[in-house]
Amino acid sequence: MATMDKSQLHDCRDAFAATLEALAEQNENIVTVVNDSIGSSKLNGFRKKWPERLINVGIAEQTLVGSGAGLANAGLVPFVCAASCFLTGRALEQIKADIAYSNANVKMCGMSSGVAYGELGPTHHSIEDLAWTRPLAGLDIFVPADDIETAAVIRYVAQSDHPCFVRLSRMGVPTVLPKDYEFVPGRAVPLREGNDITLIGCGVTVCRVLDAAERLASDGIQARVINFSSISPLDRDTIVKCARETGHLLTVEEHSVRGGMGSAIAEVVVSEAPCKMSLLGFPEFAPTGSAEWLLDNTGMSVDGIVASAKTLLG
Amino acid sequence: MSITVLAPDELARKCRDMRTTIIKTIGDANMGHIGGDLSVIDILGTLYFNVLNVNPAEPTAPNRDRFILSKGHCAVALYTTMAHAGYFPVAELATFIQPKSRLNGHPCNEKLPGVETSTGPLGHGLPVGVGAAIGAKIQKKAWQVFVVVGDGEIQEGSNWEAAMTAAHKELDNLTLIVDRNRLQQGDRTHDVTSLDPLAERFTAFGWEALEVDGHDYGALIEALKGPRAGKPRCIVANTLKGKGVSFIEDRVEWHHKVPSPEQVKEALNELERGA
Numbered sequence: 001m002a003t004m005d006k007s008q009l010h011d012c013r014d015a016f017a018a019t020l021e022a023l024a025e026q027n028e029n030i031v032t033v034v035n036d037s038i039g040s041s042k043l044n045g046f047r048k049k050w051p052e053r054l055i056n057v058g059i060a061e062q063t064l065v066g067s068g069a070g071l072a073n074a075g076l077v078p079f080v081c082a083a084s085c086f087l088t089g090r091a092l093e094q095i096k097a098d099i100a101y102s103n104a105n106v107k108m109c110g111m112s113s114g115v116a117y118g119e120l121g122p123t124h125h126s127i128e129d130l131a132w133t134r135p136l137a138g139l140d141i142f143v144p145a146d147d148i149e150t151a152a153v154i155r156y157v158a159q160s161d162h163p164c165f166v167r168l169s170r171m172g173v174p175t176v177l178p179k180d181y182e183f184v185p186g187r188a189v190p191l192r193e194g195n196d197i198t199l200i201g202c203g204v205t206v207c208r209v210l211d212a213a214e215r216l217a218s219d220g221i222q223a224r225v226i227n228f229s230s231i232s233p234l235d236r237d238t239i240v241k242c243a244r245e246t247g248h249l250l251t252v253e254e255h256s257v258r259g260g261m262g263s264a265i266a267e268v269v270v271s272e273a274p275c276k277m278s279l280l281g282f283p284e285f286a287p288t289g290s291a292e293w294l295l296d297n298t299g300m301s302v303d304g305i306v307a308s309a310k311t312l313l314g
Numbered sequence: 315m316s317i318t319v320l321a322p323d324e325l326a327r328k329c330r331d332m333r334t335t336i337i338k339t340i341g342d343a344n345m346g347h348i349g350g351d352l353s354v355i356d357i358l359g360t361l362y363f364n365v366l367n368v369n370p371a372e373p374t375a376p377n378r379d380r381f382i383l384s385k386g387h388c389a390v391a392l393y394t395t396m397a398h399a400g401y402f403p404v405a406e407l408a409t410f411i412q413p414k415s416r417l418n419g420h421p422c423n424e425k426l427p428g429v430e431t432s433t434g435p436l437g438h439g440l441p442v443g444v445g446a447a448i449g450a451k452i453q454k455k456a457w458q459v460f461v462v463v464g465d466g467e468i469q470e471g472s473n474w475e476a477a478m479t480a481a482h483k484e485l486d487n488l489t490l491i492v493d494r495n496r497l498q499q500g501d502r503t504h505d506v507t508s509l510d511p512l513a514e515r516f517t518a519f520g521w522e523a524l525e526v527d528g529h530d531y532g533a534l535i536e537a538l539k540g541p542r543a544g545k546p547r548c549i550v551a552n553t554l555k556g557k558g559v560s561f562i563e564d565r566v567e568w569h570h571k572v573p574s575p576e577q578v579k580e581a582l583n584e585l586e587r588g589a
Contacts, residue, residue: 057479102423
């Protein structure tokens with residue numbers, strides 16, 4: 001169950017960096033690869049400790065991802081870190097051919113994903129990255145919700161032999177998971193019980209979804225809340241169970257409504273457990289503004305989520 | 315040391331045999347990139363039978379040299395070389411592009427042990443090779459990385475990204491061989507996007523660059539094994555697309571045209587006569 005502490009907001013990149021450094025201390029095969037994105041990936045500490053294990057290929061994303069595959073071929077465990085918009089968009093064919101199809105054990109970490117770079121505009125927004133990577137067979141895709149889950153995901157991927165894409169934000173989020181939380185790929189994480197509707201979030205929307213559930217409860221609506229951090233592999237059983245038990249699904253994501261978490265869930269719902277469903281996300285290129293403002297302005301404020309849930313319930 | 319070391323005259327015989335295998339395989343499959351297969355085969359033969367420290371019986375041995383065929387459309391040349399080197403039986407080449415064959419139209423590392431990375435889209439091999447070479451340096455390993463690209467492929471910008479990185483990192487364990495056959499799918503490279511002066515371009519990027527006759531085994535061996543100058547090495551191997559079969563040689567239309575059964579016979583006769 002959730003243990004949301006709103007007194008402190010976390011930039012999940014801090015948990016990423018601290019966890020990675022602790023793991024790198026134990027495993028000398030862990031290296032990092034960047035496209036000059038050292039500070040924005042919070043890797044200054046890593047560089048200070050292991051300068052020879054931080055490989056900066058320059059502003060060259062195709063080489064960033066391709067050389068990650070080569071480093072894995074050489075027996076290392078590369079964490080390839082770059083702003084998510086450039087990592088996925090610029091090097092998509094390398095991700096497909098060199099990483100996924102070649103099954104190269106590369107850990108791609110997409111920094112400042114979604115609308116974290118809200119003010120910088122749609123060129124720097126990364127609200128298409130899940131749609132681009134989701135069809136790539138064999139590629140694990142994880143979107144941690146808070147600092148605890150970020151650390152747990154990084155620990156998992158460091159010991160896994162699968163290629164992966166981890167989507168991280170820089171937007172402050174409260175801790176929503178307990179300290180002893182253990183990440184299991186392919187397992188959706190229930191955060192609140194309820195049988196009237198299921199609210200499903202991932203990443204930075206999870207805390208908003210939890211608040212919305214609380215608001216709905218005060219109106220007599222019991223909303224189930226699911227943290228859907230594992231986009232691939234997908235927890236089909238939980239989707240079917242929630243669809244059957246609550247009859248209404250509302251997905252909320254910091255991503256395009258086309259091709260992201262909601263779409264992945266809808267694919268299961270349509271074929272296995274049709275129910276009433278609605279998807280919240282970005283319907284088009286987002287305007288410019290802070291990440292908070294963009295989410296609020298696109299129906300993903302707590303009020304907006306509550307309103308969408310009530311509309312869905314009819 | 316490679317597991318097999320053939321001298322230039324033995325290499326000539328081996329590559330003649332491999333040309334025969336390429337013609338037969340493409341004729342039987344009714345598909346393949348015959349022009350590039352025949353231009354690159356002497357380079358591949360020299361690598362596998364004189365240069366690479368690889369063991370077909372242990373294709374993923376950690377300290378093997380890494381070879382990447384970036385021009386993955388010339389898969390038949392790679393499969394032929396690997397089969398002749400003992401990675402799998404030559405007879406298996408009959409399964410090329412058949413349903414569920416592991417000998418895809420483009421090489422896949424997950425299906426065929428000994429292939430280092432799946433290639434096909436152009437401009438992928440050198441960045442992967444750069445990563446592998448950096449990986450060897452970090453681990454203080456002596457094994458080397460060799461990448462073969464087509465000359466038309468050099469038009470992909472990713473090569474130049476990787477070239478800059480390789481020079482900056484002083485990757486003297488990385489060798490790039492350009493199969494400079496001067497033709498690409500649609501036209502002569504010179505008429506599409508000129509690459510000259512190619513060796514000088516690599517020199518300007520901080521590489522050691524040299525030009526050789528890509529069908530001269532002795533020259534290839536010397537270029538591939540020569541002492542290093544603390545830089546990545548680019549070998550511009552001047553070749554003839556379709557080399558060995560007169561009616562295919564240096565003709566744009568033979569990029570991926572398939573010879574008729576009569577033409578297969580004619581090509582095989584010509585190769586035999588030239589032996």
